[in-house]
Amino acid sequence: MTARKSGHDSTLSRRKILKGTAGAGTVLTLAGCLTSDDDNGGNGTGNGTGNGNGDEWSNTLEVLHGWTGGDGAEAADALFGALADEYPGMDIDESPIGGGGNVDLDQTVANRLQGGDPPSSFAGWPGANLEQYEGVLGDIEADVWDEAGLKDAHAPEAVEACETEDGFSAVPIGSHRMNDLFYNVEVVEDAGVDPESLNDVDDLLDALDTIDTETDATPFGFSLAPWGILQTWAVTMQSIHGHDAYMDFIEGNGDRSEVEETFVALEEMLDNYINADAASVDFTEVNQDIMSGDAAFIHNGNWVAGAYITEGLEYGEEWDAVQFPGTEEMYGLHIDSFIYPGDNPSPEETAAFMRFIGSETAQVEFNRLKGSIPTREGTPTDDFSPYLADTIEDFDNAEEKPPTLAHGLAVDQSTQADLEEVLNNEFADPFDVESATDGFMDVF
Incomplete structure (x- = not known):
């Protein structure tokens, strides 16, 4: 996986993200x-x-x-x-x-x-x-x-x-499905990106880099709330290492190298391609950027599609979705x-x-x-x-239905709070892959 440099302001990644009230x-x-x-x-x-x-x-x-x-x-x-x-x-x-x-x-x-x-x-x-x-x-x-x-x-x-x-x-x-990748059709077409052709995280990172170069839109709309980082980490883990590796991790038998590689990919994504105000906005505001054409992609549960539907936006014409690359046979x-x-x-x-x-x-x-x-x-x-x-x-x-890590199915609220604390203290300020990996392994 090669490093990429983006013109987008990444100074937000150095800000302290205050952790929300934990359960x-x-x-x-x-x-x-x-x-x-x-x-x-x-x-x-x-x-x-x-x-x-x-x-x-x-x-x-x-x-x-x-x-x-x-x-x-x-x-x-x-x-x-x-x-x-x-x-x-x-x-x-x-x-x-x-x-x-x-x-x-x-x-x-x-x-x-x-x-x-x-x-x-x-x-x-x-x-x-x-x-x-x-x-x-x-x-x-x-x-x-x-x-x-x-x-x-x-x-x-x-x-x-x-x-x-x-x-x-x-x-x-x-x-809700947790492994969808939503996008603004016009933005990705203007960039010459075909979401259907993305097979893995490397393909996705290449696409984000192309959008960054070819358009004025934010490649990957994001809100740096700990739960949002956690759900994106989970789908990235599933993409790179598969369903069984993800299940092994949440059951306490995770492989440290797999956890670390997931953080490496997530760091590249979040440090280079997200909106400059990600530390101060919530996902509903970020989703507005998808609808307005100010952002290309967003990963979230398909509650974001509810906004497109109620706004009357045309599926397949104004917005669309693919499974997060590498998770095509799964339903998160x-x-x-x-x-x-x-x-x-x-x-x-x-x-x-x-x-x-x-x-x-x-x-x-x-x-x-x-x-x-x-x-x-x-x-x-x-x-x-x-x-x-x-x-x-x-x-x-779906062949596999991995339970969500960030929304109560896979782990209890105390464990989720511990994971979010690791992300808040060891990853979002700044993106410290080694410390975050140690923290996740310690939690389980």
């Missing part, structure tokens, strides 16, 4: 701060008709989520609008809480749980992320999963992610879900809400605008954009 501080303090369902029956028993007798709903359904602005506000509006249509007599308190990477949402949830004042439900990642809530979640296997037949309806990966040692405590709402697995707290303030309403989340109606209404796909198998694709229909097909046919 590690809440992991050890949540357990035991709520009464479990077994103590008071807060497990969502009932038939979804309020008080179980077919009369009016008894309590307000309060749901917290982080979808604001360009990263999902319209999808959330559609979801809760459909919920209101399904249950017109239910008092619904939908509370969106902004903040990059769900930092503010996670802190609000932690404060509420620690204070013994849980919401009815909150959006969050399933998988390893649920470990931080041990002892404070309710089991909704019988009253939601079994009653609504969700185990057979949803993809096995999604079912598995929502189950803990204490039962089922979450319901999936959709899946990310799952969003709603989580059920124990000692629930509205068990009947919340159980009905959770059953609704797993339904075809909810999965269509939310995902068609979010830039994600249903985890419910066999969902009709008529209302989905061509891009999302393609993504659904890829999900069904």
